[in-house]
Amino acid sequence: MTSTQESSEVTPPALAVRGSSSVEERVTRIRRRLERLIGIAATEGNSLTVLRNGDEIFAAMLAGIHRAEHTVDMMTFVYWKGDIARRFAEALAERARAGVRVRLLLDGFGSRLIEAEQLRTMERAGVQVTWFRKPLHLSPLKQNHRCHRKVLVVDEETAFTGGVGIAEEWCGDARNPHEWRDTHVEVRGPAVDGIAAAFAQNWAECHEDLFDDRDRFVEHRPQGESVVQVVRGSASFGWQDMQTLIRVMLDSAEERFRLATAYFSPDAYFVELLCATARRGVEVEILLPGPYTDKRVCQLAGQHYYEDLVACGVKIYQYQPTMMHAKVVTVDHVAALIGSTNFNRRSLDHDEEVMLAVLDQEFTATLDRHFDADLEVSELIRAGRWKRRSAVQRVREVAVRPIRRFL
Template sequence: MTALEIILSLTTALLVFMIWRLTRHQECVYHDDPDGNIQDSLHALAGATHGTLLDGNAVELIKNEHFFPAVIEAIGEAQRTVHLETFLWKQGKASEMITDALVEASQRGLWVRVMVDARGGSNMGKGTRQRLEKAGVELYNFHPISPMNFGRFNIRDHRKILVLDGTSAFVGGHCITDQWLEDQEKFSRFQDVTARFTGPIVGSIQSTFALNWAEAARQHFLDEDTFPPLDPCGDIKAHVASIKPDNAPSSVQVLHYIAIALAKKTIRIQNPYFLPDSRGIEALKQAVQRGVDVQIMTPGPDSTDSTYVTYAGRKIYDQLLNIGVRIHEYQVTLLHQKVFTIDGQWAGIGSSNFDDRSFEINNEITVGIASEKVTGELDQLFKDNLRHCEEIKLNSWRQRSWLPRLKERLCHLCHEQF
C-alpha cells in the first residue's frame, strides 16, 4: 500500500470508530434479587431510573378507538398550550381529525407545538404540514436527514405524548393513522391503550416533551403556561422513565428489568414487539425461579404489521417456554399496547417495545403507576384478550418444521434494528 492509501485507511477506520462511539449503547446489567416488594421500593425504583415518585395523581385508561374523541375533546378544552409528540403520522381520517383540532386551537390563540419523528412522519403529507404551519402551529421533525444529524439517523423519537396547559397529559401507544381509528382491509382496528394523567406527574411528562423539543426546535420553556404549579388531584403515586444518558443504559430499560426483579407473584406483559435480549431472558428466568407467574401476550405472525419482528421474537420462544414463561399470541389484529404489570399493584405504560431498539436506541417514555385499580384494569384486559389468543406450548413448538425455524434464525440476526 502507498502512504496515501495507508492514511486513507486509517482515517476511514477512525471515522467508523467515532461513529460507533457516538451511537453505541450500554447494556443494562442487573443481577440482584431484592427482598422487598415493588410497593416498598417505589422511591428507589423511580430514583434508579432518573425519576421522582410523585403522589396526588389521577389516571384514566383510554382504549382503542376512544383515544381520538378523547384527544380532540381535550385539545378543544385547552386554554394556553398544546404540545404533541408522536412517532407515526399518516394521511387519512385520523390525521384530518387531529389536524382540525390543532388548527382550531392555534387559531383561537393557543401555543400549539407539534414534533413528529422524521421517519415515522414521512407519510404525513405536504398538505397536512402546510395546514398546520399556515395556522401558526410550530411543527418540527425529529432527526431529519441532514449533515447535522450524521451518525444519529437511526435514533428515532418513538414517544407518544400530548400535554395540555401543562396540567393534563396523555401517554401511550396510539399513533395518528387510520389503523388505530377503524377497521382496515387486512386487519381489524389495532388494539391499544393510552393513559391520561392529571396531577404533579404531568410536570415530569412535560419535561420529557421539552427535552426533545429543545433539540429539534432549539427552544426552552420558562413560563407557567408550560410548567404551572400542579396541585394534587388524586391518590395515585407515579413516576416517569424517559432519560437516555450518554454511556449509560436508558432509564426505560432499567425500569423494566428492575420491576421484573421486584416481582413476587405475577408479571403480565402485553407488547407488540416482544424481543428480549439475554439479560431480559435471564430476568424473566429468575422471576420464574422465585415462583412468579410470568405471562406474555404478543401478536401472532398473521396479526402483526411486522412479520420480521415476530419471527425474530419467536427465535427465543424455546428458551422462554423451557424456563416456565407462558406465551400467548393474539390472533385478531395488531396488539399494540405497551403495558406490563407487577403483582397486581404496579403498572408501566408508555411507548416502549420490549426489544433492543426501544431499550437502547429509540427515545421512549414509560410511566410507572402504583395503583391497584389501574393495574387491575390492565390485568383484566389481559384476561379478556386471552379469549382471542393461542397459547404456545413447548412440546408442540419443538415439533414445528424447518422452514419457520430458518425464518426465525434469519430474522433474529438483525433483531436490534427492528
C-alpha cells in the same frame, strides 16, 4: 372509557400466594427501588384514566385539544394519513387560530408519510411544526436513534401518553384486523410535569425556544390517589433507564409479572431474566402479536426465544383478532408500567421513550382486566407444538439474528 374510579368494583386477587409481604410493603419496596435506582422521585396525588383502543383514545385526545385555552404540546412517532390524521390537523389548527400556542414535534422517520396538505393547514394556522432528526440531514449514527415517544400535554394540566400513533390503523375498537389493539392513559396531577419534560427534552434539540410567555408553570393540586414516576429513556450507549425500569419490575415480582408488547425482540440477558423470574415461582405471562403484525422481522427475532422461555415456565400468548400494539406491564396487582416502550432492543437501546411507573391497585386492576379479556382471544404457545415448527420457520428465525439489535 375506563378510569381507576370505574374499576373500583374489581377486587384484586389475594396477594398472599408466596406470603412474603403485604400490599403496603410491596408498594413501598417497588417505589424505593425505582426512586433509588433511576434517581427520579415519584409523585403523589395523580388521577389516571385508562383509554382502550382508538375509539376511546382519539375521542379523549381530541376533546383535550378542543378544550385548550393556553398551550398544546404534542409529539408523536407516527403521523400518517387518513381521516383521523386530518381531524387532528384541523383540531390543532383551530386552536392555533384561536390564539393558543400549539407546538407539534414529528419524528423525521416515523411521520414521513404525513400528507403535505395537513402540514400546510397547520402551518398556515400558526402551529409550530418541528421535525426530530430528519433522515439525510444527520450522520448515520444519529439516524438510527428515533423519537418514539407519544405525548400530548394540554394547558400544562392534562397529559396523554401510551402506544397510539396518529393513523387510521388505530381507529375503532380492535374489532377486526384493520383496527389495532392499543392502550393510552390520560393523566392529571403532578406527573404531568414529567410527561411535559419528555416533550421539552426533544423540543430543545430541534428548536431554539424552549419556553415562552405562554408557559404558566402551574402548580399541580392533588387530582387522585395514584403514585406515578415518569421515566424517560434516551438514545445513547451503555445501560439505560428503561432497562433498569424493566429489571426492577422483574426482580420485584413475587406473584405475577404480565407483559403486553407490540415488538418482542430482547437480548439474551433479558430472556434469562424472564426465565429466572419464572423459575423462582412467579407467574410470567407475555402477550404478543399473532397472525397480524406490521413487523414480521421483529416477530421472527422474538420467536427464536420462544422455546427457551416456554421451557422455563413462561407463558406466551399470541393475540389473534388484529395487531397487538399496547405496551403494558403489571406486577403483583399493585404496580404497572404504561407508555411507549416495547420489549425490544430498539426501545431499550436506541430510541427516545417515555414510560409511567404507576403504584395504584385500582389502575393495575383495570389493566389486568383488559389483559384477561385479551387472553380470551389469544392462543397459548405450547412447548411440544412449538418444537415441531417447520424448518422454514427455524431458518427465518436464524436469518434475522444479525440485525436483532436494530429491531
